[in-house]
Structure formats: C-alpha cells, structure tokens
Amino acid sequence: MNNIILCGGSGTRLWPLSRTMLPKQFVKIFGEKSLFQMTEERNRRLCSSSLIVCNAEQFFLASDQLEESSKAVFLLEPIGRNTAPAIALACMLLEPEEIVLVTASDHLIKKQSAYEEAVKTAENLARQDYLVTFGITPDYPETGYGYIEADGADVLRFKEKPAMEKAERYMHANAKLAAKNLPAKYLWNSGMFCFKAGVFLDELKKYSPAIFETSAAALNNKVTVQERQYRIKHEDMLAIPADSIDYAVMEKSDRVKVVPCDIGWSDLGSFDSLYAETEAGENGNSVIAYSEGSPELVCVDSTDNLVISSERQIALVDIEGLLVVDTSDALLISKKGSSQKVKAVTEAIKKLKPELTETHRFVHRPWGTYEVLLESSRYKIKRIVVKTGRKLSLQKHFHRSEHWVVVSGTATVTVGDKRFYVHPNESTYIPAGQVHRLENEGKVDLAMIEVQVGEYVGEDDIVRIDDIYGR
Amino acid sequence: MNNIILCGGSGTRLWPLSRTMLPKQFVKIFGEKSLFQMTEERNRRLCSSSLIVCNAEQFFLASDQLEESSKAVFLLEPIGRNTAPAIALACMLLEPEEIVLVTASDHLIKKQSAYEEAVKTAENLARQDYLVTFGITPDYPETGYGYIEADGADVLRFKEKPAMEKAERYMHANAKLAAKNLPAKYLWNSGMFCFKAGVFLDELKKYSPAIFETSAAALNNKVTVQERQYRIKHEDMLAIPADSIDYAVMEKSDRVKVVPCDIGWSDLGSFDSLYAETEAGENGNSVIAYSEGSPELVCVDSTDNLVISSERQIALVDIEGLLVVDTSDALLISKKGSSQKVKAVTEAIKKLKPELTETHRFVHRPWGTYEVLLESSRYKIKRIVVKTGRKLSLQKHFHRSEHWVVVSGTATVTVGDKRFYVHPNESTYIPAGQVHRLENEGKVDLAMIEVQVGEYVGEDDIVRIDDIYGR
Numbered sequence: 021m022n023n024i025i026l027c028g029g030s031g032t033r034l035w036p037l038s039r040t041m042l043p044k045q046f047v048k049i050f051g052e053k054s055l056f057q058m059t060e061e062r063n064r065r066l067c068s069s070s071l072i073v074c075n076a077e078q079f080f081l082a083s084d085q086l087e088e089s090s091k092a093v094f095l096l097e098p099i100g101r102n103t104a105p106a107i108a109l110a111c112m113l114l115e116p117e118e119i120v121l122v123t124a125s126d127h128l129i130k131k132q133s134a135y136e137e138a139v140k141t142a143e144n145l146a147r148q149d150y151l152v153t154f155g156i157t158p159d160y161p162e163t164g165y166g167y168i169e170a171d172g173a174d175v176l177r178f179k180e181k182p183a184m185e186k187a188e189r190y191m192h193a194n195a196k197l198a199a200k201n202l203p204a205k206y207l208w209n210s211g212m213f214c215f216k217a218g219v220f221l222d223e224l225k226k227y228s229p230a231i232f233e234t235s236a237a238a239l240n241n242k243v244t245v246q247e248r249q250y251r252i253k254h255e256d257m258l259a260i261p262a263d264s265i266d267y268a269v270m271e272k273s274d275r276v277k278v279v280p281c282d283i284g285w286s287d288l289g290s291f292d293s294l295y296a297e298t299e300a301g302e303n304g305n306s307v308i309a310y311s312e313g314s315p316e317l318v319c320v321d322s323t324d325n326l327v328i329s330s331e332r333q334i335a336l337v338d339i340e341g342l343l344v345v346d347t348s349d350a351l352l353i354s355k356k357g358s359s360q361k362v363k364a365v366t367e368a369i370k371k372l373k374p375e376l377t378e379t380h381r382f383v384h385r386p387w388g389t390y391e392v393l394l395e396s397s398r399y400k401i402k403r404i405v406v407k408t409g410r411k412l413s414l415q416k417h418f419h420r421s422e423h424w425v426v427v428s429g430t431a432t433v434t435v436g437d438k439r440f441y442v443h444p445n446e447s448t449y450i451p452a453g454q455v456h457r458l459e460n461e462g463k464v465d466l467a468m469i470e471v472q473v474g475e476y477v478g479e480d481d482i483v484r485i486d487d488i489y490g491r
Numbered sequence: 492m493n494n495i496i497l498c499g500g501s502g503t504r505l506w507p508l509s510r511t512m513l514p515k516q517f518v519k520i521f522g523e524k525s526l527f528q529m530t531e532e533r534n535r536r537l538c539s540s541s542l543i544v545c546n547a548e549q550f551f552l553a554s555d556q557l558e559e560s561s562k563a564v565f566l567l568e569p570i571g572r573n574t575a576p577a578i579a580l581a582c583m584l585l586e587p588e589e590i591v592l593v594t595a596s597d598h599l600i601k602k603q604s605a606y607e608e609a610v611k612t613a614e615n616l617a618r619q620d621y622l623v624t625f626g627i628t629p630d631y632p633e634t635g636y637g638y639i640e641a642d643g644a645d646v647l648r649f650k651e652k653p654a655m656e657k658a659e660r661y662m663h664a665n666a667k668l669a670a671k672n673l674p675a676k677y678l679w680n681s682g683m684f685c686f687k688a689g690v691f692l693d694e695l696k697k698y699s700p701a702i703f704e705t706s707a708a709a710l711n712n713k714v715t716v717q718e719r720q721y722r723i724k725h726e727d728m729l730a731i732p733a734d735s736i737d738y739a740v741m742e743k744s745d746r747v748k749v750v751p752c753d754i755g756w757s758d759l760g761s762f763d764s765l766y767a768e769t770e771a772g773e774n775g776n777s778v779i780a781y782s783e784g785s786p787e788l789v790c791v792d793s794t795d796n797l798v799i800s801s802e803r804q805i806a807l808v809d810i811e812g813l814l815v816v817d818t819s820d821a822l823l824i825s826k827k828g829s830s831q832k833v834k835a836v837t838e839a840i841k842k843l844k845p846e847l848t849e850t851h852r853f854v855h856r857p858w859g860t861y862e863v864l865l866e867s868s869r870y871k872i873k874r875i876v877v878k879t880g881r882k883l884s885l886q887k888h889f890h891r892s893e894h895w896v897v898v899s900g901t902a903t904v905t906v907g908d909k910r911f912y913v914h915p916n917e918s919t920y921i922p923a924g925q926v927h928r929l930e931n932e933g934k935v936d937l938a939m940i941e942v943q944v945g946e947y948v949g950e951d952d953i954v955r956i957d958d959i960y961g962r
Contacts, residue, residue, distance in 0.1 A: 427869065
C-alpha cells in the first residue's frame with residue numbers, strides 16, 4: 021500500500037500556535053513529535069511507501085521532520101485546490117493497480133491496533149475495486165463534522181455538518197442500535213480513504229471530468245526538482261477546479277464503501293478538540309508546554325483550563341474554563357467552547373498585523389532556522405541556526421551591515437573573494453553591499469547571533485546571486 | 492513646606508507589572524510618567540523642597556526619574572522598617588519648626604485643586620502644632636483601607652480595615668449625614684500627613700521612645716554618600732523597631748486632626764483598584780499599553796476586561812471580567828475582583844522562579860539599563876544602554892568573553908592598557924579574564940548589543956576593580 025499524506029492547512033484554526041507558514045501538522049503539540057511525524061510513523065507500519073502532497077513553501081519543513089533515511093516522494097503544490105486535485109495528482113504518479121491509503125497529516129489517532137485493523141478491512145474492500153471511506157463511531161453530537169449514514173459497510177448517504185438538534189438525533193439513533201448490539205448508523209466522515217489509484221481516477225473522470233483533465237495536464241507538465249520531488253507549475257495548478265474529494269467523487273460514486281471504526285480519532289480542528297484530547301492535571305487544568313523549560317503553571321483557585329505555554333511564566337487567579345495560548349509574539353485567551361471563533365481573531369489580525377498570521381518569530385528556512393530576538397527601525401538581532409551541510413544563498417544587502425558572532429559549530433563564511441572559517445566565540449563583519457555567503461560544512465549545527473545595522477533592516481532587502489534551493 | 496516622599500513598596504501587589512526591584516511607583520502605568528514622578532510634580536507646586544526616603548538599591552531608579560535640576564535630598568534605607576522610622580529619620584534631617592507634607596510615592600490623586608486646598612488647610616493646622624492626617628470621603632464600601640472616625644477636623648478614633656458589613660454601615664452613616672448637608676463621619680485613612688518635624692518627633696518620643704532613640708542613633712551614624720544623599724547603615728536600621736506611623740504615633744497622640752477631602756484619591760493597591768481608575772473603551776474593555784508600539788487588542792464578543800499589554804499581540808474570545816497583565820517574561824490572568832489574591836501568586840513564584848518576583852528582563856542600573864534578549868547555558872544576548880556621561884565598573888569575568896556591537900551613540904572602551912572609541916556599526920571583543928570598562932562620554936545615549944559566550948554566563952561572574960557607584 022501507498023500512503024498519500026495530505027499536508028494542506030491554512031494554520032488559522034489553532035492560531036497563534038499554528039500560522040500559515042507553520043500549519044498545525046508541523047507543530048510539536050504533543051511533545052517530541054509533530055502530528056505529521058506521528059502520521060508518517062503510524063502509516064509506515066502499514067504502507068511500503070509514502071507520497072506527501074504539500075505546499076511548495078513547506079517542503080523543507082516536512083522533509084526536515086522526516087528521518088534522513090526516508091524515501092518519501094514529495095508532490096509540491098504552489099497553491100492549494102482542496103483534496104480532490106491533490107489526491108488525483110498523487111494517484112496519477114502511481115500505477116492504476118496500486119492501493120493507496122489517503123490520510124490527513126494533522127489528525128490524531130490514539131488506538132493504533134484498531135486503526136490497523138480498520139485499514140486492513142479497507143484494503144480488502146479496495147482490492148475489490150471499492151472506494152473506501154472510514155466512518156468514525158461518534159462519541160458525542162459534534163456539529164463541526166460531516167456524517168456518513170451507513171448500513172454496515174454500505175454508504176446510504178453523506179450528510180452535511182448538522183445542526184445540534186440533528187446531531188443529537190443521530191446520537192440517539194446510534195444509541196438505540198447499540199442497545200441491540202447493532203453497529204452505529206451515523207458515522208463521522210474522517211477524511212481518510214483507501215482505494216486503487218486507477219479506480220479513483222476512473223471515478224473522478226466519470227463524475228468530475230474537468231478536475232481529471234486539468235490534473236492530468238498539470239501532472240504531465242510537472243517539474244522534477246530532484247529525485248522523488250515533483251513540483252506542479254503555478255499556472256497549471258490554477259487551471260484545476262478546486263473541490264473536495266467528497267463532493268467531486270465520493271458523494272456521486274456507486275462504488276463507495278465505509279469501514280465503521282472506533283480508533284480514538286480527532287481532527288484537532290479547534291482548541292476545544294485539542295482540550296478534549298489533553299490529559300487533565302490537578303483541578304482539571306491541562307498544560308501543554310511546547311517549548312523546553314516552560315515554567316510550571318501557577319494556579320490560584322482555578323479549574324478546568326487548558327494552558328498552552330512557551331517560555332513565559334503564567335499565573336491564573338480565580339479562572340475557570342479558559343483556553344490560554346501563549347506564544348512569543350501573540351497571546352490568545354478564549355472561553356472554552358468558543359474556540360471556533362478563533363477564525364474571527366485571525367481575520368482581524370490579518371488586517372492589523374498580517375505577519376502574525378503568517379510566521380512565528382521562530383522561522384524555518386531550507387538551510388535551518390532563525391529567530392528574531394529584537395527588531396527596531398535601525399537594527400535587528402537574530403539567532404541563526406544552519407544545519408550541518410546546508411548553506412544560505414550567495415547574497416548582498418543594500419541597506420544593512422551584519423555582525424556575526426558564532427556561539428557553537430563552525431561557520432564557513434564567504435565575503436567578496438575571501439572564504440574563511442569562524443569558530444565559536446569568534447566574530448566577523450559583512451559590510452553593506454558586500455557579496456557574502458554563510459555555510460555550515462561541519463558535522464554539528466552552527467548557531468550564531470547576527471546583529472544587523474542599517475537604515476533599513478526588512479527581510480526583503482536581499483539580492484540573491486546564487487541559491488541551492490532555487491529561490 | 493518640605494515634602495517627604497515615602498518610596499518603599501515590595502512590588503508584589505501589581506506583579507508582574509511591578510517587581511521587588513521595580514515597585515509600582517516607578518512603573519509608567521499611566522503613560523509617560525511614573526506615579527513617583529507624578530507625586531513629585533504634584534507636590535513641587537506646594538513644597539519648596541523634597542526629601543525622598545527610598546531603598547538604597549532603588550536610588551538610581553528614583554534619581555533617574557527626577558529632572559536633572561532637581562535638588563531633592565535622598566535618605567537611603569538598606570532595609571525597610573515601615574513608615575514610622577522612615578518619617579522619623581526624614582524629620583530628623585530637618586529643623587523642628589519646618590513643616591512637612593508626608594506622602595506616599597505610589598498613590599493617584601486626580602483632583603489637583605481640591606488636593607492643594609486640602610494641603611493648605613492641613614498646613615494651617617500643622618502651624619498650630621497639630622499632627623494632621625488626610626481623610627478621604629469614601630465612594631464605596633472598601634474593605635482594604637483603614638478608616639478614620641471623624642467629627643469635622645477632630646479624630647474620634649482610627650478604625651482597622653472593616654468587614655464588608657461594617658464598611659457598608661460606614662457608608663450608610665455617611666449618606667445620612669450627606670442628606671443633611673453634613674460632612675462624612677467615616678473617612679479612608681490615606682496615609683498622607685502634615686505636621687512640624689519637631690512636633691512629630693516629640694510625639695514619637697513620647698509614645699514610641701524606642702523608635703525615636705534608635706532612629707536618632709541611626710541618623711547620627713549616617714553615611715553621606717554625596718551631596719544631598721545620605722545612607723543609613725544596615726546594622727543601625729536593623730536596630731530600629733518596625734512600625735507604622737498610625738500605630739506608633741497617630742492612634743496614640745491627642746494632637747491629631749483630620750482634613751476630610753475629596754481629591755480623587757486611590758492607593759492603586761491592586762489591579763482591581765487600577766481597573767477602577769482606567770477609562771473603559773469599547774464594550775467596557777480597558778487597555779493599558781505600557782510599552783511603545785503595543786499592538787491593538789483584538790476582542791471577539793468580549794466585555795469588561797482590563798488588559799495591560801506590552802509588545803505581544805493579545806486576542807480575547809468570549810471573555811468577560813478578566814484582568815490580563817502581560818509582560819515579557821510573565822503573564823497574569825485574574826478574575827476581576829480577585830486581584831487581592833495576586834499575593835498568593837507571588838508567594839508561589841518566589842518558590843518556583845524567585846527571579847521573576849525580583850526583576851524584569853529589562854533591568855535598571857546606575858549607569859543605564861539592560862535587557863536580556865536570550866539566555867542559554869553557554870551564551871547570553873543583552874541590549875545595553877549607557878546614559879550620557881555614565882560608565883560601568885572597571886571589571887573582568889572569569890568565564891565569559893564579550894562581543895560588543897554598537898548600534899547607536901559612541902562607546903569609550905578600555906581593554907587592558909588600551910582605550911578607544913567604538914562607533915555605530917562597529918564592534919569590539921573582550922576576551923575572558925581581560926580587565927575592561929565601558930563608558931559613554933558622548934552627548935547621546937549609547938546602545939549596544941552584547942553577546943556573551945562562555946562556560947558560565949551568570950550575572951555574578953563579575954570582579955569589580957573600580958566602580959564610581961561604590962558597588
């Protein structure tokens with residue numbers, strides 16, 4: 021089996037934890053591993069290969085989170101066109117008889133063995149040329165998910181996100197059946213699928229021929245960036261109609277089957293659903309400390325809160341039922357149960373300070389990471405980490421000079437015609453206008469502090485003369 | 492008249508805005524001026540001189556907030572012994588016939604002309620050898636203040652902080668009198684006083700002779716640090732019994748009078764009282780942005796909150812009646828009306844991370860300020876500002892080297908035998924073990940970035956060879 025991992029996501033629902041440039045699948049919410057890494061690992065046990073469909077800008081984020089030995093294939097989209105085109109493009113890279121397991125990259129699945137069992141059931145159905153979807157037995161009347169009305173493995177119909185009353189009716193119907201030891205009739209549509217690549221493409225061609233044709237043309241015209249890495253061209257992607265796999269194929273095809281399952285699934289689509297998956301500590305307060313050395317939460321007469329903290333000390337006094345999400349440049353405080361409204365927050369902030377919806381102060385780059393420590397109109401301080409073997413572009417700046425102090429690792433620095441090493445506790449200076457390059461030829465990460473000084477210190481004052489990442 | 496300004500304060504009630512090393516009188520809560528500056532300015536119109544009693548560690552904080560032309564006299568206490576000794580020591584610096592106006596440094600007084608009138612009334616009574624206290628006409632049944640039971644200018648008795656029921660009875664009694672156009676009987680004890688220095692000392696000698704004797708000895712043994720700056724020795728201060736002026740003198744003396752007044756007074760003793768003094772914006776949300784360029788608060792369906800913000804973007808969703816206090820290293824979220832419990836928070840944090848109750852990341856020093864931008868086990872980044880004409884100690888470090896990049900102003904740097912200038916966009920390097928000094932001989936502030944690198948970067952790795960501030 022081939023695992024297609026869909027890595028889209030706009031990074032708005034878990035803002036400020038997630039941002040456009042760091043959607044939630046790449047955030048290490050549950051400790052050492054990101055949801056993307058957990059997904060890849062979970063499916064590695066079931067699939068012999070994986071095909072990752074992600075935004076071109078996030079390729080390095082995703083590939084840096086994979087093990088070095090990974091043979092995953094990347095399909096890079098310049099823009100997102102929803103799930104139907106993403107899955108179609110991926111299937112077109114495969115042989116028609118190959119079976120694919122399509123999964124999101126940002127869902128949580130807690131019951132691994134039930135999951136594996138469900139996938140095996142789905143795989144069997146897929147071999148019989150069915151398009152298989154996974155239906156999650158609901159725990160509660162969620163109104164944020166679509167439902168599948170099922171009769172065993174047969175799909176009677178797909179149901180839109182219901183109002184609360186209807187969702188409760190579904191739960192009631194399920195409960196009645198459960199009392200008779202019968203399987204649930206109303207299932208959550210999980211967005212996971214299993215089918216033969218060719219069968220899916222045939223059905224897509226039949227029911228949404230425009231998506232099929234434009235996707236085929238786009239794939240045909242793809243750019244091979246390097247081994248196992250393909251990029252769709254922007255204009256080709258634009259030509260593909262955006263649609264979800266549910267609308268484009270599943271709701272229309274008569275080859276659809278469902279595997280009802282209870283696999284401890286959550287789409288973590290809001291802080292409330294994240295809260296539901298977090299173990300409560302003392303007095304019902306949950307803490308997710310996503311940076312090392314987060315100080316202990318101080319609670320005075322406070323209960324039933326979810327606090328996501330970074331370096332800052334947080335103290336609560338007489339607080340009940342709040343979600344507190346603290347990052348280095350933005351703080352969200354929401355009542356529990358209201359986290360769907362976070363969307364209104366990101367919309368407001370897009371107008372006020374759009375950069376806060378796009379990046380963190382800690383930024384991933386193809387060559388490593390940087391963090392802005394201080395920014396003023398005439399200088400900027402960054403901590404820069406260059407991974408072993410990586411190099412920044414050969415570049416120059418019109419308006420700023422740069423002072424570099426190496427704190428660990430060894431920098432190979434090019435300035436004009438000269439090329440030299442800078443060791444820990446040594447520094448160098450790059451005058452404005454001078455062509456320069458920073459490399460890490462060493463075996464350990466290079467960490468350095470950069471002090472930029474100049475009349476303008478914006479990120480866009482950069483002229484790239486050469487770049488191994490094609491920027 | 493001589494204004495004695497009491498500058499004690501432990502910096503715990505408005506934590507994390509205030510800290511031990513930056514009590515609330517020095518925080519610029521209401522914009523450009525601190526409460527200390529507002530106090531000094533307010534009384535400069537009434538008094539010909541001022542005498543500031545403050546902790547020795549905070550001398551530079553206070554003197555930096557005064558105008559350069561200020562002729563204020565400083566009396567520095569190594570430790571606090573409450574108000575009676577502080578006022579006694581100050582009075583002993585003056586002639587017995589001099590009239591003093593004793594004020595806190597961290598109270599808010601909004602009605603300046605009513606205040607001036609009240610002070611003039613008090614001054615007249617003080618000339619007649621009375622000890623005069625100021626009684627504030629209460630607006631509401633506050634349980635956090637002591638009360639004065641008055642009959643016109645006569646004090647019938649001092650009342651401890653009342654329970655709510657009793658506080659309400661006081662209000663009721665006042666209302667009845669007000670209906671008959673009679674003055675209030677129960678007044679808040681404001682902690683402001685007016686009397687002849689000699690009269691106060693006579694009464695202190697009579698009712699609390701131990702305080703009088705030990706204070707006289709301590710003052711006699713004082714150190715003259717420089718012109719208009721006296722320091723009490725630690726052992727002398729320790730010998731003085733700690734007591735408030737109310738217990739030590741006012742509640743015992745029969746020379747006490749009260750000036751009832753309505754001067755828009757608040758002691759700002761909690762975030763709730765701060766909230767009461769803050770103008771509410773849209774939907775009852777108040778914002779105090781205490782650092783420049785604070786982003787606009789984003790509110791979704793949120794009402795009646797007080798947000799004290801610094802650089803971080805803050806967003807509220809479905810939040811009502813909260814106090815949110817955000818600083819660069821600590822965040823407090825409290826229900827409105829519960830801010831008295833902040834004390835429990837600071838007690839907990841004293842055990843967990845005591846440095847957070849002592850200093851901010853932004854630290855005041857005799858020579859200027861510094862801010863820690865990043866700290867790890869092997870390096871530390873600081874932004875350092877040296878005020879014009881100031882210099883750091885001649886010093887060395889065993890474990891760390893320092894890289895200095897000047898971003899504005901000019902540094903005069905001594906390293907070993909050499910002395911040289913470092914201009915903006917220039918850098919220099921101080922190897923570990925090397926004796927060095929940083930000075931600003933220029934006419935504008937010097938700002939520079941320091942990158943410390945070494946096996947240990949704690950503040951205590953410093954050997955001072957010479958220091959103009961006697962450290």
